[in-house]
Amino acid sequence: MHPKTRKILEIFEEINKIPRCSKHEERLSLWLQEWGRSRGFEVKTDAVKNVLIKVPATPGYENSPGIVLQGHMDMVCEKSKDSKHDFYRDPIRCVYDGDWLKGDETSIGADNGIALAIGMALSEAGKNREIEHPPLELLFTVDEETGLTGAMGLEKGFVEGRTLLNMDSEDEGLFLVGCAGGKNSRITLPLEWESFEYGKECRFGLFKLMVEGLEGGHSGVEIHRQRANAIQLFARVYSGLREKVGKQCVSLVLLSGGTTHNAIPYFTDAFLALDRAKFEQAEKLVSEFGTTFRSEYAKTDPELVLSFREVENGVVFENSGGKVTRKEVTPNLVFSTGTEEKLLKLLLALPHGVYRLSDRIPGLVETSNNLATVRTGENEITIITNQRSSVMSRLAEITGKVEAAAKLAGAAVVQEADYPAWEPNLESVLLSKCRQVYLQTFEKEPGIEVVHAGLECGVIGSKYEGMEIISLGPTIRDPHSPAERIFIPSIERVWIFLVNLLKSYR
Template sequence: MHPKTRQILKTFEEINKIPRCSRHEEKITIWLQEWAKNKGFEVKTDAVNNVLIKAPATPGYENSPVIVMQGHMDMVCEKSKDSTHDFTRDPIRCVYDGDWLRGDGTSIGADNGIALAMGLVLAEAGKNGEIGHPPLELLFTVDEETGLTGVLGLEKGFIEGKILLNLDSEDEGVFIVGCAGGKNSRITLPLEWETFEYGKGCRFGLFKLVVEGLEGGHSGVEIHRQRANGIQLLARVFAGLQEQVGKECLRLVFLSGGSTHNAIPNFTDAFVALDRAKFKQVERLVSEFGKTFRSEYAKTDPDLVLRFMEVENGIVFENSEGKVTRKEAPANRAFSSGTEEKLLRLLLNLPHGVYRMSDRIPGLVETSNNLATVRTGETEIRIISSQRSSVMSRLAEITGKVEAGAKLAGAGIEHEAGYPAWEPDLESGLISRCRQVYLRTFKKEPEIEVVHAGLECGVIGSKCTCMEMISLGPTIKDPHSPAERILIPSVEKVWIFLENLLKSYR
């Protein structure tokens, strides 16, 4: 293993000791500032807590252009259903598994903690005289995963450089030169309750219906894999059960699914009130639904599980943007039949998955939607839908469809500001330089791609005129899920490439 690879991984492990779920980057921000001051680097923050560390040019590179190396501090905090990990305080355990580094039942935060580690090691190596490089600006942003808050709040003049290397891509040997824009929509369906007796000694019992074991994953780069959506599966099951046993015998009490806007929901929990006389029938029907789903998703979600059991207490732990909250289903009441019908229609009707493929770039998803989360409140049911497209007019089109579906169900809807697409400039001098350096270094051509994910480059490019940008990074599989892992040999290749690229500016 290259000694710098070892140092990068060690630095990454140190970063993973610090809680940094999206919107909770305070501790990692402080840590980065202290690291910079201890190493003798200039460091500053802006109003939204983005961090900029400046590493001066090494001897011979004083007249070279400033290079911005950029990544985001936050991570998507996902864990398996049986994990007891607390992302607000527990260090993320790094498990070395052959050539791979993964978490212990949790996402590992390689997206995008590995960018922080690489940037810090590069700056330190230059200061120690181990490598040569132009002036560097290490730009580390907050809250990329839940809304690009950091780059959207980036102040004019905060960075000086006009050449940006974004280290937030997930396939070594692939250079990203364009990305999709996106917009999140928050749907609220008014929730009406009906008094309903269930529990011990009652005709009706409280039962839990669970969809779990799904692959989930990133709702941009993995939406084309057509993985199961836990929210829609549970809606299918519940609607099918009511049709078979009768709405008067099965009522919805509580519903919760998904964790964040940019993760395909890999689990959903529901509590239902069921006439105990119908238990055997429902148990059989749930088993049949399970077999059907496992057949439908045999390739994409082989570990899919559908469970149904009677419980005494309706307790569920909701993971929202890395924050775990204990929720309890209400006692002696259920959704009104009107609310139930509107909710099922809405969940089954909202688009999810690929909406349109690009007719200009073969194999590229142009437009998609992710039915991301559903939550039961006291007076409303809250749903998040996340739309993406590399064509802004099509982004408006799919957002309009989501809005129409919500309004037809009698729900309210609000749209977030969103973020712009990054249109590729294939004549860029930076792209040409990166291609040549990669070819000289590894004796093969890199791949040049546009991705269906939202990258910070789109916003940075809209704020900083005349900026040349490219995105790259080591190989990361299944980001935004407990199966997230990073290929260690790819970290070494990215380091070697970056070292040679920086040398080319002398």
């Protein structure tokens, strides 16, 4: 392992000792400030706890243009259903598996903790005169994953440099030069309850239907993989149950699916009141749906599982941003028939997946929607969808379709977390320099792409006039999921490239 890769990973493991789920980065913000001051660097923060660490140029680079190295502090906190990990108290355990680094049944936070570690290692190396570089600003933002609110909160004059290296990309050797804009739709469907007798001594029992084992993944960069959506699969199964066993023989008691707006939902839990006399028929039907789904998604979700069994108590643990909430079923109450019909029609009607491919850049997903989460409240069912597009008019179009489907079902809709697209500039001086340095360093051309995900680049670029931006980073797979992992050799290549790029600014 390259000695600087080892140093970067040591810093990354220190970062992973500090809880940093989105909107809970306070401790990490303070730790970063202390890290900068202890090394003699100028440090400042702002009202939303973004951190800026100013690193002086090495000798001979004092008059070079300032470079901003940027990453975000927060992470998507996901874990396997059996994990006991508490993201708000426990350090994340790093597991080395050959050339890969992963978590212990949790997301590891390489998105985007590795960016912080690389920036800090570069600064220390410059201070120790191991590398040469222009004036650097380490810009570490908060709350990127739940709406880019850290970048949104940046104030005029907080950053001086006009060359930004965003390190939130996930494929080494690929430079991102544009990204999608996006917004969330919060759909609220009124929930009407009906009294209903079910339990041990009743004709009707409480049953649990689970859709699990799906791949999930990032709702932007992996939406084109056409992976299964657990909420949609549930809707298909339950619609079939109501049709085959009879609406009078089965009722919903509680529904919970997905974890966060920017992750494809990989599981859904539902509790049903079912006539025990219909159990064998229902079990057979669920098994048939399972066979159908495994055939449909054999390539994308080979571990897909449907399970159906009677239970004595109904409890789900809802994970949102690493915070787990325990929720019990409401005794002897079920969804009204009218509520069920509206809910199922809505879940089946809401778009999910790729909506439109770009007609300018081959292979680019231009517009998509992620049917992300569903939750049962006391008097309402809440559904979150996440729309993305690199064309803002198309973003309005797909958002309008989501809103129309919701309103036809009698639901209310509120739009949240709106952020702009980052339109590519293929003529930028920064891009030209990065391509030249990469070619000289590795004797191959880098890839140039626009990504179907929200990056802070668009927000930062809109706040600071004249900012040239490029996004890069080491190779990360399955971000926003318990399978998240980082390819260790790619860290060395990013390090070597950045050292050569910074040196080229004399």
